[in-house]
Amino acid sequence: DGGITQSPKYLFRKEGQNVTLSCEQNLNHDAMYWYRQDPGQGLRLIYYSQIVNDFQKGDIAEGYSVSREKKESFPLTVTSAQKNPTAFYLCASSIGPGSYEQYFGPGTRLTVT
Amino acid sequence: KNEVEQSPQNLTAQEGEFITINCSYSVGISALHWLQQHPGGGIFSLFMPSSGKKKHGRLIATINIQEKHSSLHITASHPRDSAVYICAFLNAGGTSYGKLTFGQGTILTVHP
Numbered sequence: 001d002g003g004i005t006q007s008p009k010y011l012f013r014k015e016g017q018n019v020t021l022s023c024e025q026n027l028n029h030d031a032m033y034w035y036r037q038d039p040g041q042g043l044r045l046i047y048y049s050q051i052v053n054d055f056q057k058g059d060i061a062e063g064y065s066v067s068r069e070k071k072e073s074f075p076l077t078v079t080s081a082q083k084n085p086t087a088f089y090l091c092a093s094s095i096g097p098g099s100y101e102q103y104f105g106p107g108t109r110l111t112v113t
Numbered sequence: 114k115n116e117v118e119q120s121p122q123n124l125t126a127q128e129g130e131f132i133t134i135n136c137s138y139s140v141g142i143s144a145l146h147w148l149q150q151h152p153g154g155g156i157f158s159l160f161m162p163s164s165g166k167k168k169h170g171r172l173i174a175t176i177n178i179q180e181k182h183s184s185l186h187i188t189a190s191h192p193r194d195s196a197v198y199i200c201a202f203l204n205a206g207g208t209s210y211g212k213l214t215f216g217q218g219t220i221l222t223v224h225p
Contacts, residue, residue: 035215040122040217041217042117042199042201042214042215042216042217042218043199043201043213043215044215045212045213048212058212088154090154090156092156100143100144100146100161100203100213101146101158101161102146102158102213103158104148104155104156104157105155106153106154106155107154107155107156109154
């Protein structure tokens with residue numbers, strides 16, 4: 001089955017620790033995205049990657065970092081510099097240039113205490 | 114002012130009722146998405162209406178490009194329709210392809 005996987009579904013960390021959220025897709029999509037969702041707010045774009053070895057900051061990139069070494073993988077690191085890291089994180093992908101239909105993963109709920 | 118406004122924010126209905134969720138946007142768009150988010154968090158694409166009306170089962174999406182407005186209708190609503198419904202759009206002329214702007218979502222609860 002083709003799709004996007006995110007693991008784990010729930011993640012707990014202590015304040016001051018970096019944490020990496022995984023996102024893998026087997027859809028052969030070129031573009032991948034990371035979003036953050038907070039209660040009562042729309043999804044906000046953290047980072048996106050249009051192609052392997054390339055990525056751009058989204059609207060709220062501060063305190064986050066990404067890498068895109070493989071087409072199928074786009075891990076997100078939440079660093080200790082992120083002031084309010086507790087949120088629901090969603091990864092998505094799309095075919096590539098000219099395609100705006102995005103396919104979403106199941107999400108990871110990160111709680112930092 | 115937000116570029117996209119959804120209404121209502123919360124909607125409660127009885128099973129069988131006709132549901133309407135509205136989405137208004139203030140910029141030119143090249144594409145609009147209706148998405149459904151299940152209680153567990155997963156998000157699924159429902160519609161990408163380009164113009165007029167599009168129907169899929171009990172769901173109907175309409176879009177009026179001139180009025181910058183889209184609606185999602187659910188006929189004969191059922192408790193399994195309970196979810197968050199999100200509209201999202203792609204800015205016209207944007208340089209970042211696939212970069213969507215999302216509404217805050219409408220929480221729909223359908224009671225038996």
